[in-house]
Amino acid sequence: MTLAVRVRGFAAWAPGLEDAAAWRGWSAAPGPLGREGVPDARFLPAMLRRRCTPLTRIMLRAAFDVCPEPLRAEVRTVFASRHGSINESIELIEAVARRQPISPAKFSHTVHNAQAALYSIATGNRRASSSLAAQEDTLASGWIEALAHLEREPARPLLLVQGDVPLAPTFAPLVDEPVASYAVAWLLAADGDGEPLELALEPAAPGVTRPRRAWPEAAELLRWWLADEPSLELPGPRQCAVFRRGEA
Amino acid sequence: MARRPCSLSALGLVSSLGAGAADTWRRLAAGDSSRLSERSDLAPGRTLLVGAVREPLPEVPAALARYACRNNALTLAALGQIEEPVQAALARFGPGRVGVVLGTSTSGVSDAEAAIAHHVRTQSLSPTFFYDQLEFGGAAGFVAELLGLRGPAYTLSTACSSGARALASARSLLALGACDAVIAGATDSLCGLTAGGFGALQAIADGVTNPMSANRAGITLGEASALFLVTGEPGGIQLQGAGESSEAHHMSAPDPEGRGAREAMEAALRDAGCGADDIAYLNLHGTGTPLNDAMESVAVAALFGERVPCSSTKPLVGHTLGAAGALEAAFCWLVLRGREGAELLLPPHAFDGVRDPALPWLRLAAKGERARAAPPARVMTNSFGFGGNNCTLVLGESA
Numbered sequence: 001m002t003l004a005v006r007v008r009g010f011a012a013w014a015p016g017l018e019d020a021a022a023w024r025g026w027s028a029a030p031g032p033l034g035r036e037g038v039p040d041a042r043f044l045p046a047m048l049r050r051r052c053t054p055l056t057r058i059m060l061r062a063a064f065d066v067c068p069e070p071l072r073a074e075v076r077t078v079f080a081s082r083h084g085s086i087n088e089s090i091e092l093i094e095a096v097a098r099r100q101p102i103s104p105a106k107f108s109h110t111v112h113n114a115q116a117a118l119y120s121i122a123t124g125n126r127r128a129s130s131s132l133a134a135q136e137d138t139l140a141s142g143w144i145e146a147l148a149h150l151e152r153e154p155a156r157p158l159l160l161v162q163g164d165v166p167l168a169p170t171f172a173p174l175v176d177e178p179v180a181s182y183a184v185a186w187l188l189a190a191d192g193d194g195e196p197l198e199l200a201l202e203p204a205a206p207g208v209t210r211p212r213r214a215w216p217e218a219a220e221l222l223r224w225w226l227a228d229e230p231s232l233e234l235p236g237p238r239q240c241a242v243f244r245r246g247e248a
Numbered sequence: 249m250a251r252r253p254c255s256l257s258a259l260g261l262v263s264s265l266g267a268g269a270a271d272t273w274r275r276l277a278a279g280d281s282s283r284l285s286e287r288s289d290l291a292p293g294r295t296l297l298v299g300a301v302r303e304p305l306p307e308v309p310a311a312l313a314r315y316a317c318r319n320n321a322l323t324l325a326a327l328g329q330i331e332e333p334v335q336a337a338l339a340r341f342g343p344g345r346v347g348v349v350l351g352t353s354t355s356g357v358s359d360a361e362a363a364i365a366h367h368v369r370t371q372s373l374s375p376t377f378f379y380d381q382l383e384f385g386g387a388a389g390f391v392a393e394l395l396g397l398r399g400p401a402y403t404l405s406t407a408c409s410s411g412a413r414a415l416a417s418a419r420s421l422l423a424l425g426a427c428d429a430v431i432a433g434a435t436d437s438l439c440g441l442t443a444g445g446f447g448a449l450q451a452i453a454d455g456v457t458n459p460m461s462a463n464r465a466g467i468t469l470g471e472a473s474a475l476f477l478v479t480g481e482p483g484g485i486q487l488q489g490a491g492e493s494s495e496a497h498h499m500s501a502p503d504p505e506g507r508g509a510r511e512a513m514e515a516a517l518r519d520a521g522c523g524a525d526d527i528a529y530l531n532l533h534g535t536g537t538p539l540n541d542a543m544e545s546v547a548v549a550a551l552f553g554e555r556v557p558c559s560s561t562k563p564l565v566g567h568t569l570g571a572a573g574a575l576e577a578a579f580c581w582l583v584l585r586g587r588e589g590a591e592l593l594l595p596p597h598a599f600d601g602v603r604d605p606a607l608p609w610l611r612l613a614a615k616g617e618r619a620r621a622a623p624p625a626r627v628m629t630n631s632f633g634f635g636g637n638n639c640t641l642v643l644g645e646s647a
Contacts, residue, residue: 001426051499073496082385084405089441090364093357096440097365099292107445108500108634111353112384112405117635120494126508128492129637130413133385134402141385141402148420152490152519167379170367174379201426203344203398237389238398239344 001201003147004246006194007186008157011065012222013039013058014182019065027226032214033180035166048122051109053088054181055081059115059163060122062185067159072123075159075187076149077116079131080142082177084112087168115161127156136177136210138162139217140234140241143199146188154190161185162218177216184218196246201239208235253482254419256643260329261578262322263472263565264299268329273582279596279615281564284456284468290443297456298438299470299566301325308390314378315390317356318471319437323391326433326473333477334395334431341428347399349418350388350475351410351434353570355403356381358439391431399427405570407633408533410434412573412641415476416490422480433475434574442569443469449500457536457567459560460545460597460612462604464536470566474578485584487577488626488644489520495636501539502632506547509533509630512638513551516628520642524552527642528621529583529594529613531576531629534560535567540632542607549608559597559613573631573639580627580643587645591618592625 012023015034039061041049052060059079067075089110092102111117113131120129128149134141139162146160163183167175188194213220217234221243224232231244261268264283265275275283285302288295305321306328327334338346363377380386384403392401400421404413411434418432446452446467453466478487493511497503517523530552533544548558561579568575583592597612619625624645632638 003424003426077494082383084384086383089357092445093361093364093441094368096361096444097368102441102444102448104445104448104450104500107441107448110441110445111407111634113407113633113635113637114499116406116494117499117637120496120636121498124496126494126496126511129406129494130404130417131406131637132402132404133383135380135383135385135389137389137401138385141400144400144421144426145402145404145417147424147426148417151420151424152416152492170364170373171379171382174373201344201400238392238401 003199005147005197006189006191007197008189008194009066009187010222011062012184013061014180023222024226027223030215030223033182033219035179035181037181045122048118053085055163055165056115056118058181059161059183060119062183063119063159063161066185066187073125075157076127077119077129077159078142078146078149079116080138080162081164082133082138083164083167084133085110085114090168090170137236139221140236150190157187157189159185160188178214180216182216182219184222198244198246200242202242204235204238204240210235252423252480254422254487255479255481255483256476256485256487256581257479258330258333258477259578259581260326261474262301262325263575264301264470265565267303267325269582273586276564276579276582276595277593279598281456281598290438290440291447296443297468299468300438301471312393314380315386317359317381319352319354319356319387319435320390322437322473323435326475330477337429337477343396344398345428346397347421347427348388348391348397348401348431349404349414351404351414351570351574352384352387352436353405353407353410354436354439354442355384355387357441358437361440387435406637407635408569408572409631409633409637409639410570410573412577412631412639414574415487415577415641416639418478419487419490428480430478431475432478434571435473436471436569436571438469438471451537453536457563458599459534459536459562460541460604460607461599462602463600464538464541466537467535468566470568472565472568472571472575474571474574483646485581486644486646487641489516489642491515491519491640493638497636500634502543504543506543508636508638509544509547509632510551512640516640516642522626526626527556527628528592528619528625529627530556530558531580532558532560533630533632534562536562545607545610548610554609554611557594557611557613557617557619559595561595563598576629577641577643580629583627584625584643584645590620590622592621593618
């Protein structure tokens, strides 16, 4: 099963890696991404800055960088994050456990679509938007959901944003993953302009496990894209996602 | 519209109305509002009327203990009802061609609350707590591991539109050819976080929710799981249209003009290749909050006038949040499946009967009301979520 898409652009943000040139440098000699850090918030409307969690600021920074005006308000969006706003939920659950009152504004920002919602509010975007999570398979799942949106409306470009921040210390020991603050955003289209990319979902080869990397899978995909290698295999828990450069 | 068919082939569901299609439909069609119950353990110092599932739930198998939580037990209860067709689909298509797309807004928060309370007291996590119970992706991951599926498996979480959105994406996965069958739907469970959060927003009614009433004062919380086996075949009841929009307005309040709601409904009609006159019944989002009902009634009246019979079923089951879009699509499926000759028996709009004169007049379905709708009929369901995430579905009988 091979799905085809056009890549119109990418942008990414991690502490110390704030533009395409920095990411090109990183991809030539990849290593762990920064654990903590946030981009300057001045790109956001003033009224939204205060409510922006680190993840929101990072994901929206990458989204704004890849998607120019006036397209920002016109794209469909898919936000993929394994943990999303879970750190803020944990804070509220701790408040519940201590029988303390919950802040209504904080509660409404714990939804998994908080980043998508603030993107919509900040840009005036009224289009369809999905937010998803899929444990260690969140990267490939984000692409599949992005393709599912392009299937619904092939004429409209799609903004795919993937990112996470470190899980709160209470739960961090339960999850084995590269710890980083990052977002990678892709501007995609069903056809027309852009570089062709194919995503094949193939049966997982028996005994093949995911290689241990010091950086998140979303960064690995970007590393591959910048390295000009023909294909990238990302073995998942159920299927192997194979990214290939398509025929122009 | 030439498009690959999307058959809602089998339905499993559990809510406060009961477990399974037969009990649910009987109580839904009768407008049985006696199934809500009181809970004093969800919000400190407050007894809440909620739509809790009353049936004992199956246990998550020991081998999958890291997924053991009430949310997944609800999923398991719904999944058990469609085990036979699901296994047949797995045998027919192979595990690599069967996917799962679930919606949830809570995942295993109710169980995580106990673990976090334990942590607050002792500074250590309880040994029965696993992150897989809490993380959103675990809702779909649980089903995939339980059934040995090897197709795409992910969780959509867009607040109260999650369940509708899961069905829309399942349809796209079939159309893309990424799957031959998808288990799609949603599960949400009652927990202290949502009770406390909606309480803090002053959004929970003291008694039963009272949608479209002048006396409406908020939601009644509920829990449910509703799962469909979705296949790319003609016949039966089809998911014919999905319409989506974002509000670009506010985190917890909709656009008062109902612009986003209307855009979602119009997009769903376009996607289904039909017009407003083709809709025989509309299941409202109808949360019973002042803002939702005001904007939804404006949007519905603008699109349908006074013609389409509609109801909110939330006074019967509560607002099941992330599950609501799938549960209410399931109710629409039951309406179509319950066809009586040239008529459809409709779930009544159970409220205090005091219409809000400030809202446009809607044709709210009375108890026992039937819509004249020769086959093939179409019905619609609305879901509007926090952050302004809207999704409307059109279900229809095959021609």
